[in-house]
Amino acid sequence: MRPGSQRDFTRGSIPGHILMFSLPLFAGNLLQMLYNVVDSVWVGQVIGKHALGAVTVSQPLIFALISLVVGLTMATTTLVGQYRGAGQEDLVRRTIGTSLTLLAVLGAVMGLVGVVFRYPLLRLIATPEEIIHDSAAYLGIFMGGILVLFLYNTLGAILRGLGDANTPLIALAVATGLNILLDGVFILGLGPVPQMGVPGVAIATVIAQGVSAVWLLRWMLRKSDLIALSRDYFRVDWNLAGRIFRIGLPAGLQQAVVSFGMVTVTALINSFGPDVVAAFGAAQRLDQVAFLPSMSMGLAVTSVVAQNLGAGKLDRVSSAVKWCAGLGVLITSLVTVVAVVKPTLLIALFNREPDVLAAGSLYLRINGWSYIFFALIFVLGGVMRGAGDTMATLVMTIIGLWVVRVPAAYLLAARMGPAGIWMGILISAVASFLLHLGYYATGRWKRKVALPQSAPAGGET
Secondary structure: OOOOOOOOOOOOOHHHHHHHHHHHHHHHHHHHHHHHHHHHHHHHHHHOHHHHHHHHHHHHHHHHHHHHHHHHHHHHHHHHHHHHHOOOHHHHHHHHHHHHHHHHHHHHHHHHHHHHOHHHHHHHOOOOHHHHHHHHHHHHHHHHOHHHHHHHHHHHHHHHHOOOOHHHHHHHHHHHHHHHHHHHHHHHOOOOOOOOOHHHHHHHHHHHHHHHHHHHHHHHHHHOOOOOOOOOOOOOOHHHHHHHHHHHHHHHHHHHHHHHHHHHHHHHHHOOOHHHHHHHHHHHHHHHHHHHHHHHHHHHHHHHHHHHHHOOOHHHHHHHHHHHHHHHHHHHHHHHHHHHHOHHHHHOOOOOOHHHHHHHHHHHHHHOOHHHHHHHHHHHHHHHHHHOOHHHHHHHHHHHHHHHHHHHHHHHHHHHOHHHHHHHHHHHHHHHHHHHHHHHHHOHHHHHOOOOOOOOOOOOO
């Protein structure tokens, strides 16, 4: 059974599919930004700077602990899309059942590690003693409820693989609205609820995502036959588990590599003082806005490519890549023009101190050009994820970050100051794009399709 909100990308208009599928993904990314910003405002403005530091310090640890699972959810999107495209509905159901079981087990293990070892982990990253207890409280509660986060993300990944971006968007909207409301309740202590400070922020997040996860699960149980609440359904298919890990492990490692690379570059930026740090912080928020359209295109092309590769329709894969790349570059070019021509105006939205404006404006004049290259990287990376070729994206990410960006930033910073760091980021974006383009041109990613048997061939419909 295919609910009406699920898209069959193997037939119909490619640009129509891309636009209608990427728009809710774009809206979801905007909501996610709002989610994070509101959390920061509540914590920083209402509780104070130590509370903001406690939450901030916990984030890299949380990301490191869940990066593997993030990779597995990407693998689930890829496999569900490929099997749906191939018309192998039994494999779609078995992939979903196996993924949910694996992620439940991993969620329990990661949650236990995060709760039991929260203090040693926080001391490992030199957390200041003034905030370590708040950090431990936040980390412990968040990791204690990690299972609902995994369920929420996995169900969203499954639906995107099936061509449904609208239902995950509704769930995210529910989670965002509920989180904003509950932040106020638990931080301020409204009604019978006492003031909880930092622990209240973690509780609000867990409850909000738990409600959305349950809503998604009920929706899938009612609207499709792809999930069954039975012991047999959740029995692990080890052949499928192997495919999930082969695709998911490199994807998870890629997330960790990106995070660690950014931490290393950020440490260099910190050495130039608070004005440069503040400028970089403001510019990064603008980066996130600039990346939203192309990130959405990358997510869209993953699902479109997965279904069409599963159906053997390579002509539609090529068409999807051209449309996503063209739309991504068109939209991002407009952002680039504004960033390069009016950088001071943009940085002033966050801070008007002269030294911050100068450093931030220089960042945008140099690095604003990288937005176009990143738009193409997101799309080409999405193609490879759709094919299940996550090892290639891992290798290219390692080269782009550790062979190009980090050395270039450090070498150029020694000669040019902060401008050298910004140049290093731009150079690495160009290098990474060329790597992705070169690998895409080889066509080797087409051989990575994770079907257990040849899918039915087909042409344009």
